Each structure stands twice: as C-alpha cells, then as structure tokens.
Amino acid sequence: MEKSEGVQWWGGRGAVQSFAAMTASITAAAGGRTSVGKKVAVAATGLIGVGFVFAHMVGNLKVFLGREPINHYGEFLRDMGEPIFPRSFVLWTLRLVLISAVVIHITLTYQLMQQSRRARPIGYEYTEPVRKNPAARTMRWGGTALLLFIVFHLADFTWGVHPDFQRGEVYHNLITGFTRVPVTVIYLAAMFALAMHLYHGTWSVTQTLGVNQARWDRTIRRGATALAVVIAGGYSIVPLAVLFRLVK
Amino acid sequence: MPLFGSSDTDTRPDSKLDSKLPTGPIEQRWDTRRFDLKLVNPTNKRKYKVIIVGSGLAGGAAAASLGELGYNVECFAFQDSPRRAHSIAAQGGINAAKNYRNDGDSIFRLFYDTVKGGDFRARESNVYRLAQVSVEIIDQCVAQGVPFAREYGGLLDTRSFGGAQVSRTFYARGQTGQQLLLGAYQALERQIRAGTVKMFSRTEMLDVIMVDGRARGIVVRDLITGEVRSHMADVVVLGTGGYGNVFYLSTNAMGSNATAIWRAHKRGALFANPCYTQIHPTCIPVTGSHQSKLTLMSESLRNDGRVWVPKKAGDNRPPDQIPEADRDYFLERKYPSFGNLVPRDVASRNAKEVCDQERGVGPGGRGVYLDFADAIARLGADVIRSRYGNLFDMYERITDEDPYKVPMRIYPAVHYTMGGLWVDYNLMSTIPGLFVIGEANFSDHGANRLGASALMQGLADGYFVLPYTIGDFLASAGPDPMTPDVPEAKQTEAEVHDRVKRLLSIRGDRTVDGVHRELGHTMWDYCGMARNDAGLRKALDRIPELRKEFWSSVNVPGENESLNQSLERAGRVADFLELAELMCIDALHRTESCGGHFREESQTPEGEAQRDDENFSYVGAWEYSGDLSAPTLHKEHLEFEYVHPTQRSYK
Amino acid sequence: MNLTLKVWRQKSANDKGAMVAYEARDISPDMSFLEMLDVVNEELTLKGEDPIAFDSDCREGICGMCGCVINGQAHGPDHGATVCQLHMRKFKDGDTITIEPWRARAFPVVRDLVVNRSALDQIVQAGGFVSVSTGSAPEANSAPVGQAVAETALDAAACIGCGACVAACPNASAMLFMSAKVMHLGVLPQGQPERYDRVSEMVETHDRLGFGSCTNIGECSAVCPAEIPMDVISFLNRDLIRSRAGRGMKRA
C-alpha cells in the first residue's frame, strides 16, 4: 500500500480539476433545469450509494472469517484490474465515482431543499401530519448525519486518525477501533440513520425513477425495509461482535 | 282571464319576439340555417371582440371554441378558476342519440322524448337541433380525453337515466359534470395560453352596457380590489347558469346567481318562463336553520330503493319498528307501472303531499324514507355497495346514519331553472348583440328538463351552435372597436358604483343571509312544488315588502375596496328579491299546470298536472316595464308539427 | 356545543395578519364546518365586525373552491373529504380549533382564509390538455379504451384542484396535482401525441411558479379529498425521464 504513486500516474492537480468539472457537468446535465430532473439525479446517485454500502457491508462481514481473509480482501481492492490497469487504478476510479455521486447527491439535494424552503415563506402556526412518516421527513437530517459520519469514518479507518492505526492491517484496525465504546456508539447511531435513510430512500427511488405502481407499492415497501435492515444490521454486527468479544 | 299583456288566445306573432325559426323539414333546418348564416372572414376574426360571461359548460365551451376560431375573447367568472363553475357538480350523465346500444334510440327519439318530457312547452326546431348536435358532443369530449365509462370491449358505456326507455346516457362515474367541465376548461386554458382568450376570474358582471340599442359591453367588479370597470366588445354572451338560489336552499352552488341575466333583463332582454323550476326528489333533507345548501343524490338510487312513509299521521316510531302493514309505499301504490321510477316532478310532488299530511319522517317531518332493505336482502349488501357505495358514504357523512342499516331519508329540493332569458333560434336575446347560452337562457327543456339533458344543452350551445350563429351577427355588424370611455359605459359604471355604495351605507340590523333565507321560505312555500292563486298572491304581497326591508335594514359590513363576500352576496340577493316577484307573477298568470309548474287549481281527477293547451301553448316572455310589479307579457306561440301534445301519464 | 376558534385574519395581501380567537356558541353537531363559520360570521356581522373571509361554492366536495388548514391538517380531520363536507360532530364541546389558510409562495393570501390559486391554472395552461379544436374530433368509438385504462384515467382525473396537496406538502410542491393531470391524459390514447412535451412543459412551469420539490413523503395523497394515489407522481417522473431521453435523442 505504500506505493501510493499510483495516484500520481494519472495526474495530480489536473485530475482534481477535471474531476470537479466533470462532477459539475454531470450535475447540470443529469439534473437538467427541472426539480424532477434533479431528483432523478439524486435517486441515481443514491442508488450508487446503495450499491456501495451493500458491497462494503458484505466486505466487512469477512471479519468473521478471520484476519487473513479480510486483510487479503483489503489488498484485493487495490489490486483490482491488474494487470490491465495500474495498481489502485480501478479502486480510485470507483472512489471517484463514489465521491462524485456523493457530491452530486448533496449538491442537488441542497438545491432542491432551497427550492422547497422558498416555496413556503410563511409557515403554519400549527401542523399535525396525517402521514407519520419519520424516515421520509428526516432525509435531510439523516443525510447530514451520514455525511458527518462518512468524514469521521474515513478519518478513522482510511486516513488513520485511529490511535493504533496500522496501514494494510484491516483486521487489526477494526478490532482496536471498535473496542473503544464511544466509537461503537457513534457507529451504531450512524447505522440507525443509514437504515432510516435507506428505508425511505430505496422506496423513494422507485417512485422517482417512475417504476412504482400502486399494486407493487407494498412489495417495494417491504423490499426497502428488508434492504435497510440487512445493510444496517450487517454493518452493526461487526462492532457489536467486537464489543462483545466474539471476534478478537 | 288575461292578467297581463295581450289576450291569452291571441296567436298573432309578437313583434318583440322574432324567434327566427327555420322552416322546412325538421331534419334539415339546422343545416339550412348553417348555410344561410353569414361567415366572418378568418383573417378578420381577431378584429372582433367577444365577451363571454361564465366559464361553465356553456361559457367555457363557447370561449374555447370562439378562441380557436380566432376571435378576440374575454371570459369572466366569479370563482377563482374557470374550472369551478357549477357545472362541475353534475353527477348523473349526458344524453346523446348515438344509439350505440342498438336499442331503438335515434335523433328523432331523443327529440321526441325531450319535447314530451318538457310537457310541450319547448320549440320543436330547437330541440331537434339539440338532439342532432348531441352526437358530436360525445365525439368532441372523448377527443379531449374525457374519461367516460367504458365497456369491457373498450367502447363507450351508456345507461338509462331518469326513466328513459333507451340507454343513451354517457357518464363518468358520479362525476360526469366534473369531467365534461374539465374537458372544456382544458380547452379554454389552451386558448388562454395561445392568447386568444383572456380570462378574468374573481370578476363579477354587474351590468350590461347598451350603446344605440345594442349590447356593447359589461360593467364588472373585481372581487379582490373592488375596482368597478367596463369591458367593451362587439358582442356579449351570457352563460351564467341558473337562478335556483332564489329559493335560498337549493342544490346550486353558494355563488350561483341571477345577477347577470337580471341586469340584462332590466336593460331590455325579455325573461321567459321564469316560473318553470325543477324540483329534484332525491336530496338529503334539511337538518336545521343553519342549513346553507342542499345536497342532491343521484336519481339512480330510485332504481333499487323503495319510497315509503308511515300510514298513520304522526307515527314517529323508528323505521325498523314500523311493521309492513303500517307502511305506505305511496309511489308504488299510486303508480303501479312506474312505481318508484316516476318522473322527478311526480315523485317530488307526492313526497310533499305525504309530508303535508303529517306523515313525513325525520327531524321537522319533511322527509320520506328511501329504503334499501329489500334490495339488500335480494342482492346482498355488496352489490348495493358496488352500485351506490359513494352515495351511501356521502349520505352517512352528512347525516351520520348508515343507509345499509336504516332507510335513507330524502326530500325534494330546487335543482334547475328551465326559465331564463328569451333567445331566438340563434341564441340571441331580445337585445341585439346579447347572446345567452346554457341554463341561463329559457332553453330547450320546456316546462320540465329530462335528466342528463342540461349538460347536453350547455355543451351544444357552447361548442356547436353559438360559434356559427355569433358569426352571422358579427359579419352583419362589422368590426367596431369601442373604448370604455364612451358616455354610456361611464353612465352604467356610475350606476353600479351607486348601488354598491348604497348597499354599504345601510348598516341596518339584518344580515344578507337572514333576508335571503326569508325570501327562500316565501318562495318555497308559495312558488315551490305546488302553487295556487291565494299563495302566489300572498308571496306577491310579501316580496316587495321584503325588498323594502332589505334596502332599509340590511347590514353589509366592510368596504368596497377589498374582497368583501357580504357585499357580493348582498348584490345577488338584491337581484333575487326582484326576480322572485317576476317568478310569482309568471306562476300566477299561468293558471295551467305543466311540467315543473304545478297549479293546484289545474289537475286531473287523479291529481296529475293538467295542461291547458288551448290557452297556454306559448312561451311567456316578460318585459321589464320600469315597474317591477307590472311587467309586460309577450307570447311566443308554440307549434307542434312532429310531436303531438298528449297528456302525460305514468299510471 | 361551544368552541374556541383561532383563525388567521389578514385584511389584504399586503397586510401582516395574525391569529385571532373567537367563540363559537351553540353549534349543532349536524352543521358542516363551513355552516359553523357562517354562524360565527352572522354574529360578527351583527356586531359590526368584518366576517371571516373563506372560499366555498358547491359545498358538496366537488368544485374545489373551499379549503383551509384545520388543526394542522389540510381540509381538517375527516380525510378523503373537503372542508365543506366536514361536519361538526367530528369535534367535541370545548375544543379549540385552529384555522389557517393554505400556505405556499405560489398561493398568496388574498384575505383571511382566501388564497390565490391561479398558479394551478397556469400549470394546466402549460400543457394539461389535448389539442383538439371543436369540430375536429373523430367518431367517439373509433379509438377503444380498455375499461381498466379508462378507470385509471378517471382515478387521476378525479382531482378537484383544491390545492390541499400543496398546502399539506412539507415542501409546498404541487406534484400530486400536476401528476394527476399528466397521468389522466398520459394513459389515454387521445393524450399520446403530446404526452412527453406536456410533462416537460408542465414541470418547468411548476418550478417557475415557485412550488417546492417533492420528497415522496405522501402527505399530499393522505389529505387529498379525491384520494389521488401517490403513484401518479411515479407516472409523471417516468414520463419526464422519457421526455428528456427522447429530447436528447432528437438532438443527437
């Protein structure tokens, strides 16, 4: 992993610039001028996120197979695409896609949120929702919590702000990381936020992309619930297992 | 004995009433007329300004169609959107002589049924045209995307309605009026976007501007700012709906009013058959003095419900404790062959009769049972639910009673006004340049309208008749732009201003609604379902007094310069107070019974309406004389070449 | 029964406005909510005060003229019905009831509970029609429409245009209203030729008029008196995507 030159290979500052330009143009093009177009882009990027969190969750579960398999898996991520592509190229491409997705997701969401804010300059004295739908009503708060968590999480496990961080030693980092109770609590709280976000988000995607229909609605709702529980649950059992010393 | 104007038996044509009826074989009359009508050069059309007051089926359809033709149209409505005109509330359906069912319907049969249903008080030529055009209406509406009910094969479904023996009523669940109006509204919005129609919502017409004996504009009040201003045009069209709210309680919308046609009447347009009102038998009874309007339930309920009251007067046991032997299924008893399906007027009158005998049910004793117990026992609650589920829900919402368990209570309510401004075959009133369409004119329904025929007439007028006939008038007149600063406009504006000011300055101790309620009571008691000489005279004594009380003691709070709903209502009620008198005068003069007009003095030995063709086979058109109590009667005699007048019988 | 009303009073569009309390006495449970307001207004009138302005016309739930937020819910606690169909038996003696106008930038208050909803007409103007001029229609039965399709169209076309969806939406979006029209015309053969341009222009107009952006919460459908289902929105979204894809292809 020390060979971070891989990054240099395809260009430093230019890459950042072209990345920014690309993201911006995708945002504009995918979003179009309409609120619905923007929402479609939020949904598409949300879906990328769903794919990522699912894959990442499955990867994490390798911790139960022991130290070697998960460290090996960490290595594999970097070796992906070799020898056709240079080392870390595919990983960085994926990372870029993910980062752009998050940037687009958040930017457009923010724009839409502003649109909605402006749409009701004077609010109600009193409101009493008919549809108590906490997941749907907390997408923005939950999303912000997720963003903060992502930063924390990257700092902790990727950039190595972790007190006992060893590069490449995924298993070690995991165990030492989660033996700290506050970290586990933050982690679990974030997973709750993720579950809520996914529960509404997954159903919402079907609505936004226009595949939902009344007769499938219940099925899609159930599927969304299942996905949210599986993903958030899958993530949560790792720190819990560490905390309760099921993996050491 | 003649009470007003010329002698009853004088059949010479009245010089005021040139009905411009075409001649020749009835099937060809409309075609002939269409060919004879002058055309406006397409490139000239935008030079003509057309004012249309009303955005209901009649006004909305006319505004859209004239906009499409290229005229420069301005359309007015008092609601906040053209889509809210009261046509939206029609439930049952719309008739058309498509004969899709192969059940013997034809244009001629629809024509025949309508003339007969109108008790031989309508013009044959008009009714025939209506039946002809009905076919095109359905085509037009389907093309607009009106989602009519369909059969499994994907073709249009129809049902038989209001006792018709053929199945010619097209419908969209219980919301046919809504869907038809949305079709017209969408066509209108398309023209608004195209710039051919300018829409003025929340704008009420308060007078007609006459220049050289011709209608050249209207004075309106902007209901939000209170601004009173004039709009000028080459021709003015009124499609402002019916005046059933004279009765205070009716199935009409709260804002339905007579102001537009009444103001036009006072400027010289003759008012025809004002006393012809239709009372609908299946409405939800009044629950108390707070009642603001009455809700109609589809007539189709009488297909499965049985109407009854207790045999004994004053029997107030709950319905389930009244044994079969103590019940009187009065419609089935009196009309063994039609039973519960007798026409609207017959069903209504009989309900009133049993209530007058103190056999009515429910609070206040003004109601009869409409019982589904037998139908539920025979067909099961599910079948009944599938047929009438939404109506039962609506009933329960309003009354808090479950009609699956206890019989519904129903009572007749004012529903439609066949009377209106007199128009010739071309739909022009006696004021040149003032056309009247839809329920606002005296229409093609004679003394009684058949179910599902008002929607047909409104759309026929708006889509298919007016666009031809108005062109003829305009082509003859030539374009003549006029600005609102002509003295006639200023003068009319000033009069409107004065009236508004007067209303606001009274500040008495009665509310507008209070006076309106009292007027309604008087009208319902003496000029309602059954009328007689003594009662009408009583009403004629009371109404002018009430009018005086209104102008001296009503309290209209607020000011003109903002949204002032009390002021809007006050203006409307002031006009109702005048129109009511004319209705009673008309009802008093017409000593025969016909259709919705039942004079107790004129009935058969069995108590059925007895027409007097000898003396009353005419349209009674009233001219304002300057004295509200002494209008002048003009008569348009009716000829029947194709349908021979017979006495209706439903025994 | 006796009630306390807290009602939004605002003299004109430019006035600031405030909640004002009124007592409603001797209210019968058989009254409709608007009849209760009529009674309060008659009293105010006789006292020489300005009555509370509110819209209503048909008073049977079909014209879409009435509408206000009652105790925090659009059209009040009786869901699937308009204010004019709401009856006082849904309340208890001694209740305090808050009554507010629809709130949205696109629906400025005209007076008290009356708002200007012409933005909804403008959305329809943008494309909510079939371009068929009078007289040009083919024979009605020449294009059969399956019964299920006709029913679906009517489910969507049942919208009464009251604006409750906008009022209730936390985002003040008019998606349910707009989608109902897009679906009504979009499923029928008559609506096909203009289908994709229609959706595109309507959505652009919707945004321009200052409505918010839908987040699929479903409050709109929950308060809708015509019970328009949420999947109409899904239908619009799909058509918008196709419309954009179609345009891209046309350009390329």
Ligand SMILES: Cc1cc2nc3c(=O)[nH]c(=O)nc-3n(C[C@H](O)[C@H](O)[C@H](O)COP(=O)(O)OP(=O)(O)OC[C@H]3O[C@@H](n4cnc5c(N)ncnc54)[C@H](O)[C@@H]3O)c2cc1C
């Ligand atoms: C409850 C109910 C059910 C019905 N069911 C059926 C049915 O099933 N079948 C059937 O055929 N008929 C039915 N009818 C009758 C039918 O609906 C009406 O006769 C018809 O719709 C009238 O249409 P219109 O265009 O003439 O007037 P309306 O639809 O009443 O329109 C009047 C227009 O004029 C405007 N207006 C009025 N006064 C003024 C003014 N002073 N200034 C400016 N604008 C003004 C209004 O804003 C409105 O736009 C029913 C009627 C009712 C009340």
Ligand code: HEM
């Ligand atoms: C783990 C990463 C994330 C995933 C998997 C994810 C997933 C999703 C999905 C699937 C949607 C539904 C889109 C739609 O409405 O159709 C969505 C919407 C949304 N997301 Fe995320 N998201 C993630 C991160 C974030 C972050 C970091 C934010 C930060 C602000 C955020 C804010 C939102 C908001 C506000 C919405 C809009 C809700 C709506 O319109 O219904 N999300 N997200």
Ligand code: FES
């Ligand atoms: S007044 Fe027409 S819907 Fe309420």
